[in-house]
Amino acid sequence: MPYRSLEPGKYGMHGTRASALAARRLDELADGVVSPVDTERGLAARLRYLTASTAGYTAMDTAGITATPRTLAAWLAEDRTPNRANLRRIDAAYRDLRRRNVARSLTRRLNNNGRGTRVELHPHDQSGVREPHRRAGVAGHRSVNVRRWDAIVRAWAAGDERTLDDEWTDEVLADLGSDWGGYEYATGVGFAA
Structure with a gap:
């Protein structure tokens, strides 16, 4: 697991944990009231x-x-x-x-009768990293079809960030093969439901 034991921003890499970006996207999909609470x-x-x-x-x-x-x-x-x-x-x-x-409705929509939902991942930003320290082989954005959202949405609904990160890694990043570490920290995660 490439970044789990390293300091990801140490050499100037910028990005946010992909699971946290996914949680933000799930929040957007679940948000009902748009007006701020102070109105x-x-x-x-x-x-x-x-x-x-x-x-x-x-x-x-x-x-x-x-x-x-x-x-x-x-x-x-x-x-x-x-x-x-x-x-x-x-x-x-x-x-x-x-x-x-x-959560239940969102899980059903994301699972899409077993067809899943296409997720677009934009890798971390290495523009501030000097050449000897850059991670090799990280392409541009990647897309992966996620078929099982149950555990991801359950962890998100419970507010359990650690379990969400583990589930995101197992269900989404693992499908990227050996390049998954380049997407553990990302600049963007997108999907619709």
């Missing part, structure tokens, strides 16, 4: 989503929101606005609940 519309939509189910109240508890029912009612009625810390917690609770709620 009236964004806050109202998140609070309605969170207070519509028992799971939403659990997500708020997990995020550390300790508002009384009276305070929650005032937030929902837009009579009061949460402080910045509670706004961050509300957004975190919303994203956590949204991830868990859309």
